[in-house]
Amino acid sequence: MPETIDIKLSVNGLAHELAVQANVTIADLLRDELGLTGAKISCDMQVCGACTVLVDGLAVSGCTYLAVDADGREVATVEGLARDGVLSPLQQAFIDHAAFQCGYCTPGMLMSATALLAENPSPSRAEVIAGIEGNICRCTGYLPIIDAVLQAAEAGAQR
Amino acid sequence: MIPRFALARPASLAAAFDAWDATDGDASWYAGGTEILQVMKMGLARFGTMIDLKRVPELRGISLAGGDGELVIGGSVTHREIEVNQDVARELPGLVALEAHVANIRVRNQGTLGGNLCFAEPHSDPATFLLACDARVRLQGRGGTREVAIDQFITGPLETAREADELLTAVIVPSARSGEGRAYEKAKFRERPAVSVGIRLRVQAGVIAEAHVSVGSLTDIPMLVPDVAAAFLGAQADVAAGTFGEALAKARTRLGHLDAIGDLDGSPDFKRHLAGVMLGRAASAALSEAAARA
Known part of the structure; x- marks a missing residue:
């Protein structure tokens, strides 16, 4: 079985160091490992946009973006939009x-x-x-x- | 779920080939992953190793450094990077307009031109337009580098002339000549085009002296349609002129004989009709650009 890969990424400004399998998508990492379930998996083929998250400010489909590809990058999700309880x-x-x-x-x-x-x-x-x-x-x-x-x-x- | 694989992240072209050689061939290159990861998720392909090309600097960048100022676009340049590039906007504005409407913003941020062409989806926007532009791709392997014209590169639906261990390192588009205009138009109801048309016209002394037309999403691969293009030869380079109207009508009639494939987007008849409409729009846009380059 392929070994895990160590990645460092920031999610909504919080730094994370994680060991992930290469085949795990950023949507699954966010939802299953980090408990951030805002991004939804719906069509699972980059058409519907329900899984949209930002990587270094660019919108990507979380369902088809590998978590390892976010290594060294800043990920933003809907959970990070409100600041100190104030909606954006x-x-x-x-x-x-x-x-x-x-x-x-x-x-x-x-x-x-x-x-x-x-x-x-x-x-x-x-x-x-x-x-x-x-x-x-x-x-x-x-x-x-x-x-x-x-x-x-x-x-x-x-x- | 995407089947498990080992990941290689080479930081140079040489290291990429080393990574390939370490795999016994049970491997695939990937950059954006918008096509290959999807196919893997659907269970249609699996690879022991995926080789990430995003850290390979030789595949990056857009320049006018080719012979005669040809446009050279690196294989891992994203659709979005092309869309906002000033050199492309000046040299090949039709490609900027095309890239602004490939799939959706997420695919454009992530997906690459090289990946799009290597996947060879019959509905590919860039493949159809680049056919009309007489573009070619540069393929590099351990054994050396070769350049292949796009119409030789795409050999079937989801099939190309690229060997598995070769990389598409760049796409090269000849610079526009004096009096030349290039344009692309599509009709789309879903993510991919229903019908698309590429065109390159060259105007000399007010008359269309050279014409190339490509169609995408209509047949099983994007293809040049020389008999359709030939209908424009000798017509006045003015959409209001009678000879242009006759030429367009003749071109549409010839498009109507194409053995089109019906699909979810419409019947063969409907798609041929749509292609004729797109042809008129593309020809008009190409003539405008040709006038600006006179």
């Missing part, structure tokens, strides 16, 4: 716009939109739509989500 402007905007119903896609949506706003703090509506194109929601019809991201962008601009 994006999270608050999702509540204000009722931008979720069942909530299953929400962690992925939030992480994709977080990456989008970090790169482009004032996106147009079209850019928001393009940015979350790879995140599927079966409940909302997307409109409240798009409005929420735009509100968060505005809130960010006012700070």
Whole structure:
């Protein structure tokens, strides 16, 4: 049986040193080893976006990204968005716009939109739509989500 | 679940080949993993060793350093890196536009151009466009380096001319000549294109003097369609001109004879029709670029 590999990574700012099997995905590591179950495994084939996490600020599909590939990198998950119990402007905007119903896609949506706003703090509506194109929601019809991201962008601009 | 494997993480091309030699051939290269890890997860492939190419510097980088300022894109450059690269934006804007819409942002952040071409999925966006651009790939193995034209490289669905122990180190795209325009258009309803069309036109004295057309997702591999391209020869390089309209109509008729494959995205007839629509858009975009390079 292949040996484990020692990796060092930061998850939501916390440093971890772990020994992992090479075939373990970052989503499984987060969920099963670190207890961070925000990222969901849904389609398990990089289509739905429910498992979206950020690695060094870039959105990736946690279901198809090896934990060993996060060695030396910074991983961000939905659990790290709120600071000291205060929701991020994006999270608050999702509540204000009722931008979720069942909530299953929400962690992925939030992480994709977080990456989008970090790169482009004032996106147009079209850019928001393009940015979350790879995140599927079966409940909302997307409109409240798009409005929420735009509100968060505005809130960010006012700070 | 992805079957277990041993991991090798070489930091140079030489070390990558050493890693391969240490495996008895029960191994696969990977970079982004967006294709190969998926296949492994589905139980369709398993390897004793996976060799991570992301730390190999020789596979990185985009330059105009090829002969005659050709665009050279390293095999492990990601879709996203191409999308935001200024050299590519200047030299081959059609590729930037294409890369901005490959799959989704996560796949673009993670997946590489080299991996996309080596996987040889029949719906590949880059393979279809690069065919029309007359691009070639550089393959390197222990025995040396060779360059293969894309139409010789892709030999079947999910099959290429690459030997298992060879690496695709770079993709090389000839620089645009005076009066040349290159464009790509696709229709998509799901993650991969339903139909895609690549085109390269060269305009001389207001007339289309050279034409190359490729189609993807329509047949079992992306392919050049020379008879469709030939319909444009001699037409005026102006979408409003009568001879252009006649040429496009003739090209669409010839596309209509293609032995297209029906799938979840539509029947053969529907897909041929869509290809004709995409052909018109791509030809128009290519002519605009050609005018800018006149």
